[in-house]
Amino acid sequence: MIQMNNVVKKYPNGVVAANGITVDIKPGEFVYVVGPSGAGKSTFIKLMYREEKQTSGDVIIAGTNLATLKNRQVPQFRRQLGVVFQDFKLLPRLNVYENVAFALEVIEEHPKMIRKRVMEVLELVGLKHKVRMFPSELSGGEQQRVSIARSIVNRPKVVIADEPTGNLDPETSWEIMNIFEEINTRGTTIVMATHNREIVNTIRRRVITIEGGMIVRDVYGGDYGYEG
Numbered sequence: 001m002i003q004m005n006n007v008v009k010k011y012p013n014g015v016v017a018a019n020g021i022t023v024d025i026k027p028g029e030f031v032y033v034v035g036p037s038g039a040g041k042s043t044f045i046k047l048m049y050r051e052e053k054q055t056s057g058d059v060i061i062a063g064t065n066l067a068t069l070k071n072r073q074v075p076q077f078r079r080q081l082g083v084v085f086q087d088f089k090l091l092p093r094l095n096v097y098e099n100v101a102f103a104l105e106v107i108e109e110h111p112k113m114i115r116k117r118v119m120e121v122l123e124l125v126g127l128k129h130k131v132r133m134f135p136s137e138l139s140g141g142e143q144q145r146v147s148i149a150r151s152i153v154n155r156p157k158v159v160i161a162d163e164p165t166g167n168l169d170p171e172t173s174w175e176i177m178n179i180f181e182e183i184n185t186r187g188t189t190i191v192m193a194t195h196n197r198e199i200v201n202t203i204r205r206r207v208i209t210i211e212g213g214m215i216v217r218d219v220y221g222g223d224y225g226y227e228g
């Protein structure tokens, strides 16, 4: 589902944030990406959804080789992925329903189908009763639920999450993790960068550790591993 082969990312300022990354993530896996600040976790994740383009090496996501992807093909490529951020990135002037429906409206799905699907994913994240509320009226945990609903509304094969619990209290973080677990159980591949040691050590999954732009450890059912 996700393959990288000897991937290097050198930013224009000379920082090498990915320094020869080779990895293979199979369909249906749930993978944590851990490592110290500045290790290259976000870069690793941004390379997957073409927020950043690799300097060299191959990145192949759900059968698409990103090295040969044209800029005009990027929006279509991204529709196969769900992306969840630490700071939610909801559209402030749209209500919950509209934030989630947006992704289906741009691909001109049938209105009836949009309504059915939006309500289905809002039910899954437990927010069906708040469809008319605006992001500013919601708690952080609720906003993250909306952003997760938005990320899966297109039925992506992969959901990529960068520190999705980073702004949330411990109890809310566990609730959010339960939703990711449910999504994974239904067959979606999940890649999640996180600093949450307790979660990684409790919900045991594959753990990829990045340091200095390199994968220094890759263990199925592993623990958080490093101090700090």
Ligand code: ADP
Pocket: 011, 012, 013, 015, 016, 017, 035, 036, 037, 038, 039, 040, 041, 042, 043, 044
């Ligand atoms: P992490 O997510 O593990 O904190 P990042 O991938 O954000 O790591 O950053 C890895 C390295 O790349 C850091 O040294 C960071 O300063 C640098 N970096 C990240 N983004 C950019 C950018 N857009 N331009 C230049 N350097 C960057």
Ligand code: ADP
Pocket: 121, 124, 152, 154, 155, 156, 157, 182, 183, 184, 186, 187, 188
């Ligand atoms: P189908 O539409 O084939 O009956 P589902 O609605 O259960 O099956 O899931 C299909 C796709 O929807 C998944 O492969 C995935 O991309 C996306 N999806 C992921 N998690 C969920 C979820 N928890 N609820 C609904 N759709 C999800």
